[in-house]
Amino acid sequence: MKSKYLFVGFAALMALSPLILPAYQVTLLNYIGLNALVVLGLVLLTGVGGMTSFGQAALVGIGAYSTAYLTVTEQLPQFLMWTGGSPWAGLLLGIVLTVISAFLVGGLTLKLSGHYLPLGTIAWGISLYYFFSTIESLGGHSGISNIPSISIASYALDTSNKMFYLIWLILFVAIILTKNILNSREGRAIRALKGGQVMAESMGVNTFRSKMVVFVISSVFASISGWLYAHNQSFINPTPFGLQMGIDYLFMALLGGVGSIWGAIFGAGIFTMLRQWLQDLMPVIFGNDGQYETIVFGLMIVLLMQKAPSGLWPMLVKLVPPRFKANDLHTELTEPTQALPAGDLPPKGTLILEAKNVTKKFGGLVANNNMNLKIHAGEILALIGPNGAGKSTMFNQLSGVDVPTSGEVIFLGEKINGMLSREIAKKGLSRTFQHVKILPEMTVLENVVIGAHLRGKKGVWASLFRLDREEENNLLNEAKFQLERVGLGDYLYTEAGNLALGQQRILEIARALCAHPSLLLLDEPAAGLRLKEKQALAELLMKLKAEGMATLLVEHDMDFVMNLVDHVVVMEFGEKIAEGLPEDIQKNEAVLEAYLGGAA
């Protein structure tokens, strides 16, 4: 069934609810909607972006307090007089303040790694909560009451039923926007944040910027939820914006499934209703009041994490008969409108990359010692050597993942050592990885098109409002072309994690090719390939060489290397011990000594 129909069906059902359900249930649905909006942002932030945040509740608070302050204060300061205390101005103020806070706080938090990130969010979450409670003009602990209702023209949304439509309308729009952005160039960059940052950076993605985008979007959702909450409840105080609520939002996201959009709504719904139900039921069973529902929730989350860490929603989806499942989840490709911008490759023989006396020390260990090498356009160079020779380290120096202790790496006349890998990618250098770095849950096509990131321009706004469809189509067609070129044309819509290892390696090459580089760096491309696959790979590399591509590979497979490459550099103990044509290297005494410990 087309996902559009499912969506419309659901929307219609929700639209009917206030007409058939009793008043209190509508109120409950309102709470669910408000929570779901925040949790949607959290799914984006934590589920997709991999950044656990306990501070969303504080951001909701900023939205709520901004509008409460604006609409309730009798004497507005000069620069806010023009707003006339309208709730819509409150919305604007809230969003502006929240985005500013997100930039400030995000700028700090997003530089944190590993554990420090969630702890950092706890820190500023608590600080903001105490800030709300201490400021006099925000009502302190007693809060602000008599917040007016939202009015559209002169129609006041002053009952639960009326607010229901506004809340759920906004929620649906938010879902659509989220889906839009995730299925776009920006979206792929965001989806690469969890488990693929190194790879994304080397394809030219600015991961910090992507993190910021996600953070700001989730904070805007939180702010809007706060605005709706304030005008719905007509009373706010600091409690719903503290750490406890921040933890609750995360629990909701986990319950539903932190990686899925619908999981957000589902999780918010289950949590809110279950809490209500427990609050009603537990005192009846146990006689007196205690916070039993906290015990139950705590235990439930533990159980969930132990048994079903990806949440309840995916489990539920499995139970739905296939007839009702959405089956058009990937974009259909149409004819490209134009080819992507692609400069000419440098003429054959141009010096593409030069390493001059590159040395890398790790404390006392010298991994690379005064290494020199040159690669030219239309040439394939192999870097070989026994284990521990320093090939991978050298590779990292050349590709920008690491910085040489001394020496220079020059790419097309420009010094690139010390540059960020995404800057280097812009120059025209692309690489693959020894341990395949793909995003297993995305399709093959989506994985490969990440390589074309730098050849697209459409950013956040275009993706949100689907103004990027044309460019997107062109990008995807390019990826399709590269995949057909490397022989994976039949696997466009397969989940990348389902490919065999050999195929995944070839996928990486297709991805690197999408960047239209002038230099291809391949890290052990033949490892794990079968004979036929190696032949196909060799043919591909020869074809590229004929087109003018410069290629450097690090390899162990001698047969593969010797029959393919033009030039070989041999390393041992961090130094170059031999260089030259394959036939000569095979007879070189120093090389034989290094590999075999003596002449054969």
Added chain:
Amino acid sequence: MEINKILLVSALAAGSITTHADVRIGVVNSSTGPVAMVGIPQKNTVALLPKTIGGEKVTYISLDDASDPTASVKAINKLISESNVDAIIGPSGSPNASAVIGIIAKAQVPLLAPVGTSTVVLPMNPQKKWVFKTTQNDDLIAQALVEDMVKRKIKTLGFIGTADPYGENWSKVVAHLASSKGIKITQKESFQRQDTSLTGQALKLIAGKPQAILIAAPGSSAVTPQVALYDRGYRGQIYQTHGAALDQFLKLGGKKVDNTILAASLMLVINEIDNKHPSKAIALKYMNNYKKIYGEYPATFGANVYDAGLLLEKAIPVALKQAKPGSIQFRQALRTALEQTKELAGTQGVYNMTPMDHSGFDKRGRVMVTVKNGQWKLLK
């Protein structure tokens, strides 16, 4: 995906409103959280409230708001829309009550609020005409305290309150009253209930050299600052609010809280009250009945709920003559009847409601109490 949503919606539809012939009273207290010391005796008192009034059965529906105003709002909404209550007793805390005024006024449900702050009924306006207080006004209490200060020629006062709605509210009340009587507030400090040490605040207060210090904290947290002040050598007069009117206070404070002055309900010193006082008999009856069920005497806060029950007991029969329970006309009639209560003796004093005064207390509603040798004693 669709199926789940259908299930969700049907589950919600499963809860529905029932119509009722009996009288329904919603009760909201803070049985957990910082104000639990107030809320628990109030909740327990529900069992002592009249089960039939004017021939109709009365059902009480109790909810906890965990001392949080947001939860109070949710609870009130639930009582109004799900249970269709005719009146509500509660919440336990002043800010919680302030938070819900708009809602009960809009739904036209009378609220009997056992809270201290007078702002829930003054200045009277179309919203507040739905609210009735069964606790002495905060400023009635504060007035008594300040009058005592004036009597003792105290000119400088230090203040420390909890960083929550209770303490915040009190600091406003005291600031206002003290300045009107020419008493200067030297220092205003706040503390969190869970703070492990109050040395900083105590030192700051003492440094201001006030002649007296007022502590505004609910329940057992009222002891901590007083003990901290004592430990730091402060021997000036300490005043407490009725949030401290608990036996817990005496137990935790021991010798260090001797000579504290509070203005509170006569229940604390019931045995010293003149038999002619109209409230003594009623208070004694309440206290003994409570003890029969729960094995101990109630804290004074429970009595505020008992008084709400007395008010309703008098007003409901009047309303029943005009409309059926569950209807808006019944609630309107109830409100009018409550407003006309005259000389009703409750446990806390004698109630006289008027359209302008929904608190109904006069000076008979509070006594000055002090601590001597670990016991509550009437202040002479």
Added chain:
Amino acid sequence: MDLDIALILGQDGITSGAIYALLALCILLVFTVTRILLIPLGEFSVFGALTLASIQAGTPSRIVWLLVVFFAFQLILDLYAGFRNKTPFHLRSHILWAIYIGLVVGAMYFLPLASLPMLIQVLLALAVITPLGPQIYRLFFQPLVAAKSLVLLIVSIAVHVALVGIGLLVFGPDGAQTQPFSDAVYQWGNLAVNSQTLYIIAAFFSMILVLWYFFGKTLYGKALRATAVNRVGAQLMGISPIFAGKITFAMAAFMGAFAGILIAPITTLYYDSGFIISLKGFVGAIIGGLASFPVAAAGSVAVGIIEAFSMFWASDYKEIIVFTLIIPFLLWKSLTSRHIEEDHE
């Protein structure tokens, strides 16, 4: 602000700081061996203090039934695992547990609690709370031995939430304070030093000494350190990560409860006081980069002192100051360990 006040505040700060440092020590310990951030640590402290208060008041504390309930679940789960996965079921250890718990329950209900000497009361409280540590590990964390850090953090928070609810159930909403170890007060010039402060500082140093000896000189301690460095490697050497986890949690529960008992005479503790206190221990641990104990200890004491002085200067903003301070440290820590995020942890 004169010298006298500064000294008093300083003493106050050091007292709180020493408690935070003890908690920071627990947090570091648990984190390095198990990668778990022990958010529920505060609950151990509060449970210890409230149990002692209950004992001193002569009322048997219902917390012992939690031990029984956890043990029952443990038994069921172990039996199930033995049946399903054929993991060996250690009958002897379960019998020992049962006997121990039986003794504790008996002691709680049959001994004349209020009239016991203070030392025995303290030991009884510790004896009740310490076994909760390994039980919690077994029930909630053991199945997650190989899980990602985020999952462990979430479970940790969930356990904290549940324990606070259980705390309310068992101890009620009242606060409690215990009797000080001694009423002595010493005079150092103008400064009156509370003997409780001295006890706290003494306990702090002796804990450090004991742990230094344990980790440096004994085989078990070295085994724990090995697990911290490389779990699989240690496993290959015969050191069970589960065993390491249980021992670590037992130590953390013990030290946590002890910290709570140390501070209970000075302040009133409630069932929900634990979180804020442990958060401040976390601030200290983070200052130490979640790795170095001396720095964490110094950081914790600094937090205590800053808190004490903030309480004096701006009591309304005290919490904001303490928690905002942590952010520059987080930043500094993050930037100095330069590495791009790895795909797996």
